Amino acid sequence: MPSNTVTLVQAAPAQTRLPAAEAAIELRELRKVFGNFVAVDNLSLTITRGEIFGLLGPNGSGKTTTINMISGLSTPTSGTINVMGYALPHDAQQIRRLLGAVPQETALYEELSAWANMDFHADLFGIPRREKAARITKTLELVQLLDRKDSRVSTFSGGMKRRLALGRALLHEPTLIYLDEPTLGVDVQARRAIWDYILGLREQGKTVLITTNYLEEAQVLCDRLAIIDRGKLIVVDTPTQLKRRYGGQVIEVETSQPIRALPELQTLAGVQTVTQSGTHLQIVTEGAEKVVPSVIGILTREAQITDIAVREPNLDEVFLRLTGTALRD
Amino acid sequence: MLHALRYDLRVIIACAKKDIKSGLTERAFTIISIILPVNILVLLSLFVLAGSQAPTAVVMADTGPHAQQFYTAMIHAHSFRLQQTTASSAQQLLAAGKVVAVVTIPAEFDSRVDHHAPVQVNVDINNLNTDFTNDIRRAVPLSITSFYAAAFPNLVSVVPNEQDAYPQDTDYIPYLTVSILVVGLLVGGLLLAGTGAAREWERETMKELLLAPASRWAMLLGKMLGAFVLSLAGVVVLLAVLVLAIGVRPVHWGEVAVFTVLTLTMSIAVGTLLGTWIRQRQAVTALSIGTTLPLFFLSGAFGPISFTTRPLQLLARSFPVYYAIVLFQHAFHNFRLNTLGVATNGLVLAGYTLLVIALAAVILRRSTLAH
Numbered sequence: 001m002p003s004n005t006v007t008l009v010q011a012a013p014a015q016t017r018l019p020a021a022e023a024a025i026e027l028r029e030l031r032k033v034f035g036n037f038v039a040v041d042n043l044s045l046t047i048t049r050g051e052i053f054g055l056l057g058p059n060g061s062g063k064t065t066t067i068n069m070i071s072g073l074s075t076p077t078s079g080t081i082n083v084m085g086y087a088l089p090h091d092a093q094q095i096r097r098l099l100g101a102v103p104q105e106t107a108l109y110e111e112l113s114a115w116a117n118m119d120f121h122a123d124l125f126g127i128p129r130r131e132k133a134a135r136i137t138k139t140l141e142l143v144q145l146l147d148r149k150d151s152r153v154s155t156f157s158g159g160m161k162r163r164l165a166l167g168r169a170l171l172h173e174p175t176l177i178y179l180d181e182p183t184l185g186v187d188v189q190a191r192r193a194i195w196d197y198i199l200g201l202r203e204q205g206k207t208v209l210i211t212t213n214y215l216e217e218a219q220v221l222c223d224r225l226a227i228i229d230r231g232k233l234i235v236v237d238t239p240t241q242l243k244r245r246y247g248g249q250v251i252e253v254e255t256s257q258p259i260r261a262l263p264e265l266q267t268l269a270g271v272q273t274v275t276q277s278g279t280h281l282q283i284v285t286e287g288a289e290k291v292v293p294s295v296i297g298i299l300t301r302e303a304q305i306t307d308i309a310v311r312e313p314n315l316d317e318v319f320l321r322l323t324g325t326a327l328r329d
Numbered sequence: 330m331l332h333a334l335r336y337d338l339r340v341i342i343a344c345a346k347k348d349i350k351s352g353l354t355e356r357a358f359t360i361i362s363i364i365l366p367v368n369i370l371v372l373l374s375l376f377v378l379a380g381s382q383a384p385t386a387v388v389m390a391d392t393g394p395h396a397q398q399f400y401t402a403m404i405h406a407h408s409f410r411l412q413q414t415t416a417s418s419a420q421q422l423l424a425a426g427k428v429v430a431v432v433t434i435p436a437e438f439d440s441r442v443d444h445h446a447p448v449q450v451n452v453d454i455n456n457l458n459t460d461f462t463n464d465i466r467r468a469v470p471l472s473i474t475s476f477y478a479a480a481f482p483n484l485v486s487v488v489p490n491e492q493d494a495y496p497q498d499t500d501y502i503p504y505l506t507v508s509i510l511v512v513g514l515l516v517g518g519l520l521l522a523g524t525g526a527a528r529e530w531e532r533e534t535m536k537e538l539l540l541a542p543a544s545r546w547a548m549l550l551g552k553m554l555g556a557f558v559l560s561l562a563g564v565v566v567l568l569a570v571l572v573l574a575i576g577v578r579p580v581h582w583g584e585v586a587v588f589t590v591l592t593l594t595m596s597i598a599v600g601t602l603l604g605t606w607i608r609q610r611q612a613v614t615a616l617s618i619g620t621t622l623p624l625f626f627l628s629g630a631f632g633p634i635s636f637t638t639r640p641l642q643l644l645a646r647s648f649p650v651y652y653a654i655v656l657f658q659h660a661f662h663n664f665r666l667n668t669l670g671v672a673t674n675g676l677v678l679a680g681y682t683l684l685v686i687a688l689a690a691v692i693l694r695r696s697t698l699a700h
Contacts, residue, residue, distance in 0.1 A: 071540060072540075101540045105533040107534045109532075116347070119343075120346075124340060124537070124538070124543050126336050
């Protein structure tokens with residue numbers, strides 16, 4: 001197997017500072033330190049109103065710490081946070097009114113019914129009494145849990161709990177919603193349903209901030225993505241641009257027998273990585289059209305090519321390229 | 330302003346309702362919170378009952394009026410749990426360890442007393458336990474003195490001229506059980522409020538509260554109100570056991586109601602503070618029980634703290650339990666255990682309560698998540 005080292009992108013590309021009116025969230029040189037451990041390291045980021053923005057990174061990368069600081073649950077060691085034009089910690093109460101939160105652990109009262117959870121949330125957020133019952137009914141209907149309104153949450157599946165937590169976050173009609181790992185531990189069908197709700201929020205003009213370590217989820221949902229690793233911002237861009245900028249193209253080749261000329265493939269201009277697994281070769285290149293003829297020439301000297309395809313890279317490959325580690329590490 | 334107050338009131342009621350519902354779903358725990366204070370009341374009462382009177386067998390070799398008078402004097406010594414029996418049975422009981430002593434009122438007791446001849450009352454003691462042994466050693470001469478004072482008042486030239494501070498005497502059990510009521514209220518309030526607050530952290534539902542725009546004060550007061558309502562069942566049971574089963578009737582019912590609310594509020598405030606601070610139900614439970622009992626013993630539970638040493642008095646006065654005991658002893662027995670007066674003692678207890686609520690609010694206000 002060739003040993004091709006990937007280059008880490010050391011610095012995040014400079015971001016265009018958006019006018020305060022357009023920025024839903026502005027983080028400037030945000031830093032959070034626990035003892036000797038730097039959880040978030042000089043993070044600067046702007047999230048535009050109305051977009052679905054994803055924070056992507058492996059476990060322990062600083063996503064949840066960042067989101068906790070944005071929602072006022074954790075105090076930054078240094079740096080500034082502005083949410084919808086309000087500054088933390090001074091305007092924390094105003095920010096909480098605008099914020100709908102779906103924490104990773106859902107924070108539902110499992111011993112209570114779905115309705116009791118919603119009712120409590122409505123009182124906590126001061127939803128007018130006259131509107132309360134109608135709004136709860138409408139929201140439970142939206143997340144398809146109205147028929148289970150009197151059931152204890154402890155009897156719900158993981159997906160139902162996530163839907164209920166999402167419904168609860170929407171009950172007070174927030175303009176900014178954050179979802180921390182919204183589909184963690186949820187089956188495929190429920191995941192699809194949650195994605196549909198999240199995509200529906202964009203239609204309503206809401207700003208959505210999600211953290212995830214599912215690349216597929218980020219690709220489907222997010223208008224823009226920030227990849228963070230070890231508390232540092234690696235890159236911010238749209239999923240498409242990220243793939244274009246950092247992923248190149250991938251040539252997948254199936255051969256009749258394993259190939260020995262991997263070092264030769266590696267030296268071809270534009271080739272970034274070459275990996276072989278049995279008779280399967282994967283070559284990541286900057287421009288496939290220039291490389292494919294040379295690849296075919298080298299491979300056919302040793303074996304027959306049974307299949308060859310060129311495709312766009314996925315975000316896993318982008319992530320690997322940018323951080324040097326797979327997302328599940 | 331009015332809108333903000335209404336909103337705060339709504340949050341208080343919502344938090345209380347939610348905690349009551351949550352508490353009622355955890356029935357086992359709620360029942361334990363009720364049973365534990367009653368258990369403490371019963372156990373400590375039994376402990377006192379077991380320790381206060383020495384089981385003693387009396388052999389009446391003479392049953393004349395003086396012998397009977399002597400027996401009555403022994404009853405009034407409040408140190409014996411007497412049973413009359415035969416000489417052989419008495420020795421068997423002593424050998425079996427079922428009585429501490431055998432007191433034998435000899436034959437010809439009456440005639441020897443009438444003739445002012447010396448009478449020897451034999452006392453066989455199982456001196457295994459110094460406490461009981463000393464009780465017997467003190468109580469037998471006391472009974473003899475009492476007997477003479479009653480039977481031959483003209484022969485006793487030195488007599489006490491007693492001026493009582495209170496119109497009624499109060500036995501040890503009625504005195505102590507009132508203090509035990511305080512510890513019961515303390516344990517019940519601490520457990521319910523402490524575990525209620527810690528449960529929010531353990532189950533990670535605290536995020537729902539911390540992310541709400543409501544004031545921390547309102548949330549805290551709501552949680553305290555919830556714990557207060559849940560504690561009421563335990564209070565009713567405690568008072569019923571004290572009044573109906575043990576037979577301790579308060580002199581001032583109104584004070585009992587007010588001081589119960591005050592003491593319960595204080596213990597709930599401390600519980601909320603501990604739960605918010607420690608965030609673990611198991612630790613809160615251990616700490617509640619572990620600190621309440623020493624505090625109870627330190628705070629004048631067994632007798633007025635003013636009868637003890639100066640350092641112990643200073644120590645006791647630094648704990649709110651002391652003031653609660655003072656107040657309850659007044660409510661039940663009309664006792665004044667210190668010179669502060671009922672109102673001042675009440676104010677000190679209320680001051681402690683407000684201080685603890687403020688501390689809990691500060692801790693909740695500063696509460697952030699660890700990650």
